[in-house]
Amino acid sequence: IYESHVGMSSPEPKINSYANFRDEVLPRIKRLGYNAVQIMAIQEHSYYASFGYHVTNFFAPSSRFGTPEDLKSLIDRAHELGLLVLMDIVH
Template structure:
C-alpha cells in the first residue's frame, strides 16, 4: 500500500505498518456498517435510539404498554410472564414491517397484572422450535437466586427517579477524553457480580482520583456464562 493511501493511524504509528492491510479491512468494514445502518435507519442517532421504540415502552396517549421485538427470521413470538401465568401462547405478537413484531397491553385490561417489577420473557418460535428468551431491548433483568434463571423485569415505579446532575458539563472531557473502560458487574474487588450502587460508591471515586475524565462502560447482555463478559 502506498504511503498516501495508508490510514492516518498507521502513518502516525509506523510500528503498525506490518498490519496495515488488516487495519484497512477493519476501517472498510466499519464504514460499510455505518453506511448500512444509516441507509436503513436514517442516521446513527436513530439507530442508537431504537430502545425508545423496540422493547417495552409506555404509550401515554393510548394508555398502555407496547412491546416490540425485531425478529425477521421468527415464525411467531409470544409475550409471557407473571401477568399471564407464564402462558406461552395466550399473548401472540403481530408481525409488522421489516420483521418487527408487536403487541399492545392497554391499562384498561392490564393495569392490575402488568405491573412494576413483574417478570417476563418472550417465547420465540423458529424453524428449530421454540425458545424462551429475554427481550433484547429489556431495560432491566434479574436472576432468581434459587433457580439461577434470568428474566426481564418491567420497571415502572410510581415515583420516577429524580436526576441530580443537571449542572454536569462534559465539554472539557469531550475535547480531550482520558478514557477508563469498565464492566460494572466485574469492577468491584469482591467476588461476585457488582451492582450499579457499588460502582457509584466504590469504583467511581477511584477512577476520578486516577485522573480519568471519561468512562466507557462495557455492554451488559444476556449470556449463559457471566465470566465471558457477555
C-alpha cells in the first residue's frame, strides 16, 4: 500500500491537484510495484495546516485539489492501472 496526500504530492512548492496526481503520481506508484494507493485526507476541510483532518464535510472531496469529477477520474485511472484505492477518513 502506497500512502499519499494529493495536495502534498507535487515536487514543486504548491498544492497538487487530482489531475496531476492521476497523470504523474499514479504511474510512478504502479512502476514501483505497489498494488494499492491510500489517499489521505481528501474530505473538504477548512484549515489546510490540519493536514486535512479538520473535516467540514465528510461527503465532499476537497475542492482545493479539483472537482469531484477530477477525483472520479483519478480513481478510474488507478483502477485501470490495477491499483486498489483506499481512502483515509478520520472522524
